[in-house]
Amino acid sequence: MDQPIVVGVDGSEQSLRAVDWGADEAALRGAPLRLVYASLWERYEGALIAQELHRPVDEVMARDVVGTAEERARRRRPGVPVTTDVLPDEPEYGLVRESRTARAVVLGCRGRSGLTEALLGSVSLTVAGHAHCPVIVLRGGHDDPERxxxxxxxxxxxxxxxxxxxxxxxxxxxxxxxxxxxxxxxxxxxxxxxxxxxxxxxxxxxxxxxxxxxxxxxxxxxxxxxxxxxxxxxxxxxxxxxxxxxxxxxxxxxxxxxxxxxxxxxxxxxxxxxxxxxxxxxxxx
The missing domain is CATH 3.40.50.620 (HUPs)
Structure with missing residues (x-):
């Protein structure tokens, strides 16, 4: 099985830019793309939809996140095979485990609580420090896959x-x-x-x-x-x-x-x- 390019997604603008980069990277390398949402579940407003689907609120959110990322990747690189997964785990540990079988991991970085983008997010820093494959971290608004x-x-x-x-x-x-x-x-x-x-x-x-x-x-x-x-x-x-x-x-x-x-x-x-x-x-x- 070909080693995939793994992208950590969380619904943020930064992670969607990471999807763009990951899709391009997969196309360049002739590799599949794997989009992963890893998080211990967090509550959000949307209980009615969850009740209608008979699914937990947080799982609906996670599936929406990976679904949006998948659509974006397929539009950008239609020929790249795409798979998605939702992992009920802390992002740091889930993505490090994913790195064992990945060709590379791509992450967007963001600071917390509106801090300057110069401050790297803890997830990006931890995964970059412990992964078993190369980790590409997109730096704020400076990098752009289009260039x-x-x-x-x-x-x-x-x-x-x-x-x-x-x-x-x-x-x-x-x-x-x-x-x-x-x-x-x-x-x-x-x-x-x-x-x-x-x-x-x-x-x-x-x-x-x-x-x-x-x-x-x-x-x-x-x-x-x-x-x-x-x-x-x-x-x-x-x-x-x-x-x-x-x-x-x-x-x-x-x-x-x-x-x-x-x-x-x-x-x-x-x-x-x-x-x-x-x-x-x-x-x-």
Whole structure:
């Protein structure tokens, strides 16, 4: 069975935009689309309809949510197979379980109680930090699936060894969307010798460029790479690179623990502040 693109839906405008992105992603990859509403039931006004249907109030709401999302996906990409499901579970746990058999998970983010959209919703942050597959988080109103034919894919190149999963995912996105791949690496000039630090001929910029070259050594044919090494803090450099980009791809390594991978400070920073969609790709140990 083909691994689906999973989209978490909740009826919000942000989640409907995630449906658009997920439908496009499924079409590009020749994959099915799976729309999931996961929530512990919440009451709402509409008991009369529920009585007529002989179904719980909250279940009627959930089915309405996934039904609307399904109609939107079929209108946008008529040829993509679509399935839906309603999970009586907390969204974080339900979507992480879905990620075990997904090709990617797509989420819209929204702050709570009218807070600024710069504050990432807890569901998006938790799923991005614990999923078993790449998670694409749409950042507020900055990203737009309609502009997928412009811009570029940005790959955050981290410390050695470079994450192969993130590189592979970024290269696939660039190839499928026919966009250039910009590999970005930040570097800092140390103020003094660091314990255990081996200087690279005294040139940290050269070392950064070599790291980028290593990351790009096995790119598939047809992917056009752009190398970009910048002096500065990693988070700030990546935020600058996200402007005008379609997608920023960052890797996240699994750490030993009870619940999958955890995000480092750089991933946290770009998820909260990036100017485009962000893909968090889990890297195996």
């Amino acid at each position: 997928a034919g412009t811009g570029r894919i940005v790959l955050a190149v981290g410390e050695k060894p470079t994450g192969e999963a993130a590189v592979r995912f970024a290269a696939e996105e660039a190839a499928l969307r026919e966009l250039p791949l910009e590999a970005v690496r930040a570097w800092r000039r140390p103020s003094g010798p660091l314990p255990g630090h081996v200087p690279h001929d005294g040139d940290p910029e050269r070392a950064a460029l070599d790291t980028v070259e290593e990351a790009l050594r096995d790119l598939p044919a047809g992917v056009v790479p752009v190398r970009h090494v910048v002096e500065g803090q990693t988070r700030d450099v990546l935020l600058d690179a996200s402007r005008g980009a379609v997608l920023l791809v960052v890797g996240a390594r699994r750490r030993h623990g009870r619940f999958g991978l955890q995000l480092g400070r750089v991933a946290h920073g770009v998820l909260h502040r990036a100017d485009c969609a962000v893909a968090v790709v889990p890297e195996p140990d």
